[in-house]
Amino acid sequence: MPVDIPKDKWPGAVRTITLGATPAEGGTRARTVTVGGEKALPYMHFEAEMPYRPVIALEIKDRRPDDWSPLLLEEWGEAASDPASWAKAAEAAGADLLVLALSLTGADGQPTTPAAAVAAAKAVLAASGLPLIVFGPGQAEADNTLLLAVAEATKGERLALGICEDKNYRTIVAAALANDHLVTARTPMDVNLAKQLNILISDMGLPLDRILMDPTTGALGYGIEYGYSVMERLRLAALQGDAMTQFPMIVTPGFEAWKAKEAKVGQGVPAEWGNWRERAITWETLTAVTLLESGADIVVLRHPESVRRVRAAIDDLMTAPVTA
Amino acid sequence: MALSGIQIYKLLPQTNCKDCGYPTCLAFAMKLAAKQAELSSCPHVSEEAKAQLSEAAEPPIRLVTLQADGHEIKVGNETVLFRHEKKFFNKPGLFIRVRDTDPAEDIRAQVAAADSYRVNYVGMALSLDGFAVEATSGDPGAFASAISAVRAASARPLILISRDPAVMAAGLRAIDGESPLICGADAANWQAMAELARQHNAPLAVLGNSLDELAELTEKIKETGVKDLVLDHGARSLGAALIRQTQIRRLALKQNFRPLGFPIIAFAGNDAPGGQAVMAAQAIAKYAGFVVLDSFAPETVYPLLVLRENIYTDPQKPIQVQPALYEINNPSPEDPVLVTTNFSITYFSVANEVESSGLPAWLLVTDAEGMSVLTAWAAGKFDAERIAKAVKGFNVADKVSRKRLVLPGHVAVLSGELEEELPGWEIRVGPREAVDLPAFMKQAL
């Protein structure tokens, strides 16, 4: 019995965005990463070709983090004490690009200085040819001063700078505008807030092919369902032609999952949670894959084994037969 | 898909005889469409129209129930493609596969462990749904004894997997009187399998390697009178399974395509790309009714059970706990009062930490409309005024002699205002994360 398979025809498409610039393009990256361009829901290859595969970023820090799970610190070993070594290790672990997350304070407890932030960013750029995203520590003032300095010192590299939020986007957007970088725009799980921030950013004159949006997510067990549904709604809106939602989506399942007790700690937890390492990696992997299937273009992870598993999943999702 | 009033009207006698109690056939049709009247009120409707109307009243995805000894799992009857459109209703059953070539002791041990597995997530006890026994050996006797071994270790619902009707018959005899999911029928064996399903009043999984083949098979099997069908689309890789499952769900919901209006069974093999947990996670979020895992391990099953709860929560209603003053580890009047919100995940993160530390405390759960600490704070549902109201409303001052109140670290900004709202109380700011609470309580309180 021949079945007439319904195909969604969408008027809209997600914008195509390239991170990183090669020497020919005014930067120093060995390669660039392009995401977006979807004309159908994720992995529905029978409706439209998905021109670019989603990519995996690994998160590294400017110094050995105080609050990361011992599992992660053990995995990265000494590399985690130095951003350049960490960048190399992350590239070797299979990352498509890197996220350098700046710390609020140095190991001495003093606030991170712009000079230190620039040094860390430069060291990472020198150590690895991958495109780079730089996140501030997440406090408005520190973000502004550190990201501005990094933006100026890395002009032309097409970094993505984050995190722009509604109360704190002007300085970062201006820094990106002046130095040929991109920005990531984060809003707390709400379609309208996401649109609004994207409008504010584009009103400042930043070209639309330089905006990534981070709709925010929660980890598995800690609100993933909200992030999942908001991403589905944002992607549907984009395909329906709403221009201010047509940006590739970046999410941070690594950060969220490793905050959860299930991943973070191995002691004093119920026996029914099973083996710690496997559980932690599964926590991160499932958070990431679930979000990829709701439309994520960039997932930021923390553990190399999660990278391996998520990559295997992406490979398979991307090669599904067109007529399946 | 429900018919409209006009569509129903066309099936009625259109004589306006009023015997149904309504002035016209159209008025009656409108009431039927609104589900405010019963078709049986019209004595003149033809048998043919009755059949059409009752078929149309059926849900686009059939509800299939699997039962055994008090355990029951219902799947199907879903109404939307995306959970934000309404919600997903019937959680997919999670089953663990065993093979009849495994040694009987291994089967018993694995099944007993999985059967008794129970894990607490935000106050809910989660567990697996049953077992799938696969006739890998091809030998009827081996299949029957494997099934008996499983049954000896678990009373939960079963799925029997074999394509050989003789082997399946032997398996069914081993649990005579039960109605497991028979898995299953294909283009070669469907008549014999349908006959077994009929005899045992059991649901039947149908395997087709394309949607065309699947639709053709279900139509043929339905004619034999077997109605509780389950679809196995045959794709075992992540990408192909995602596409098939999406296509089936869309055909059923958007086109009311009856031949594929059944729940889906998905197999998550250990060799799936990214591992069986990834494949199972996809199946949970993307439309499966039954998910069969290759093996049981708590560290795989726990995340999947949690994902299933998350995806199947009602997007309009966060899971909440009752606002109240909770006692943890028998607190005395000297012990501290910790403040939090009534979002289940928040409450249990805090309560579990304090409970497992053995330290006594009062936990004041405020009515924050089911939101997390920061969400509620941002939404104006967790502020000094509301906290003070809860302190008074639950008569906290009568329970404690030492008036000490600990705020979540994330809302340290509230402490000044709260001091004003609650004169005589010592307001302390706790750590940001609940994990750090026990250490804080030991050192700082």
Ligand code: B12
């Ligand atoms: C899921 C979520 C939502 C869900 C709601 C979920 C719910 N039922 O609460 C939705 C999508 C509806 C939502 C909406 C909004 N959200 Co919201 N949301 C989140 C998200 C992603 C996770 C929150 C969560 O569930 N955390 C898990 C729980 C367990 O955490 P928790 O309650 O804080 O509890 C922990 C600690 O506080 C501590 N703790 C708890 N109690 C106690 C007690 C004591 C004594 C101690 C010591 C510790 C302690 O222990 C817990 C575990 O460590 C966060 C971002 C993030 N990733 O954290 C944003 C976030 C909380 N949301 C935010 C905002 C702004 C909003 C909105 C106002 C946006 C908007 N305008 O629409 C709305 C408000 C709601 C409304 N008006 O209806 C902001 C808040 C910003 C701020 N700092 O003020 C956040 C931080 C996102 C961001 N970065 O911008 N949100």
Ligand code: SF4
């Ligand atoms: S009883 Fe039947 S035929 Fe008569 S008016 Fe009602 S619907 Fe029409």
